[in-house]
Amino acid sequence: MNKTIWVIIVIVGALLVSAVFNYNTLVSINENVNGKWSQIENQLQRRADLIPNLVTTVKGYAAHEQQAIQAVADARAKLAGAEGPAGKAQADNELNSALSRLLVVVENYPNLKADQNFRALMDELSGTENRIAVARKDYNDAVQGYNVKIRSLPTSLFAGMMGFGPKEYFQAAAGAEQVPQVNF
Known part of the structure; x- marks a missing residue:
């Protein structure tokens, strides 16, 4: 066989091996991001499960504070339906x-x-809040690693063709950095 044909075969083979390796790496990193997201949802669910007990306890002492109690119940329901x-x-x-x-x-x-x-x-609620903060950080770290990987050469050449796009970070909503005003 001609030397040129062997060079072409080696180059094509190297590209195929690289594509398979990059695909498998992207699958692994993507699943890590998905797992970290599941931990956020797990901790949010844990908190949502604790809240009805907290609300019931407060109701016994502060029955006339229905507005604050209802706001918690409504916000909890909204979190359960959020995507x-x-x-x-x-x-x-x-x-x-x-x-x-x-x-x-x-x-x-x-x-x-x-x-x-x-x-x-x-x-319990305080501990859960700490777990949520850790889960958010872990998720954002995993997203950062994934996004860096799909944007770096040579993986970026394959990522788009294989259906791997950037992931969204978990970010606080606008205004969350401001301290809430409490007036008596």
């Missing part, structure tokens, strides 16, 4: 705001703050 990182982030911020208003109500009821069930629920 994608942007929708979840927006709904999560609304729930955080509603919970903040509910905690202002709690401040007006010292007996409630002393209640053992309430304290246990608040500890």
